[in-house]
Amino acid sequence: MIADDALRHLRDEGFCVVDGALSPTELGEARAALDRAIDASREAGVPGHDARLDPNASNIRVYNLPARDPFFLDLMRRPSARAVVEAALGPDVLVSNFTANIALPGSGSMRMHSDQALSVPAPWDDPWVLNIIWCLDDVHADNGATRYLPGSHRFRTFADVPADPEPLMRPFEAPAGSFIAMDGRLWHTSGANVTADEQRRMLFAYYAMDFIRPQITWTEALSPEAKAGLDDDARKLLGVGVMGNTRIGGALTRLAPA
Numbered sequence: 514m515i516a517d518d519a520l521r522h523l524r525d526e527g528f529c530v531v532d533g534a535l536s537p538t539e540l541g542e543a544r545a546a547l548d549r550a551i552d553a554s555r556e557a558g559v560p561g562h563d564a565r566l567d568p569n570a571s572n573i574r575v576y577n578l579p580a581r582d583p584f585f586l587d588l589m590r591r592p593s594a595r596a597v598v599e600a601a602l603g604p605d606v607l608v609s610n611f612t613a614n615i616a617l618p619g620s621g622s623m624r625m626h627s628d629q630a631l632s633v634p635a636p637w638d639d640p641w642v643l644n645i646i647w648c649l650d651d652v653h654a655d656n657g658a659t660r661y662l663p664g665s666h667r668f669r670t671f672a673d674v675p676a677d678p679e680p681l682m683r684p685f686e687a688p689a690g691s692f693i694a695m696d697g698r699l700w701h702t703s704g705a706n707v708t709a710d711e712q713r714r715m716l717f718a719y720y721a722m723d724f725i726r727p728q729i730t731w732t733e734a735l736s737p738e739a740k741a742g743l744d745d746d747a748r749k750l751l752g753v754g755v756m757g758n759t760r761i762g763g764a765l766t767r768l769a770p771a
Contacts, residue, residue, distance in 0.1 A: 642697025
């Protein structure tokens with residue numbers, strides 16, 4: 514059960530923090546799964562640094578997490594996270610993307626953006642995207658916490674974005690084992706890790722309304738073995754199936770029952 518004040522904070526401020534979403538044992542399992550995903554990505558020849566996004570190699574990205582380890586198939590369906598997603602977006606959602614971002618000491622910041630603006634043209638009147646950010650370490654300003662622009666989930670177009678937002682931005686703070694639910698319209702960026710010896714591991718599960726084309730084509734990203742092992746709920750969340758975008762108007766073309 515998610516407290517009403519958390520959902521109210523998500524609506525009013527564009528985010529909320531849910532503490533204790535993972536037990537200490539589950540947190541250890543999540544960290545181990547991320548280590549396996551990093552190894553699997555390296556073995557597949559997928560680079561961990563993307564120079565288009567990050568200024569240096571101290572920021573490591575791991576893509577397609579559900580394709581890397583089955584732990585993430587379970588995590589994306591975690592009841593506490595699903596409750597927030599469905600409260601914000603309703604039940605008809607897809608997991609558009611699921612990645613990890615690891616900020617090592619010395620990592621820099623990427624460009625500010627909103628997740629909904631990556632997939633949906635303006636105006637952004639309603640929340641159609643929600644990111645569930647799993648914190649595998651304590652997250653704070655010095656170790657590369659995601660920085661957000663307060664009130665920016667109310668921006669409707671690019672014209673609303675200030676030319677120099679940096680002085681206005683604030684870091685998220687959350688303990689290891691929590692998740693941050695972030696409205697897809699909230700403008701944000703990764704922070705710089707200025708610590709000497711702390712890493713900041715975060716997992717980003719990007720949920721979107723099911724009429725928005727996902728960022729990842731899961732039928733291509735998942736192995737045949739992984740697809741064969743999906744249950745109906747996972748297949749629906751990943752959009753893995755023959756039928757696609759027919760839910761909203763499908764009833765319009767059906768003949769009335771005899």
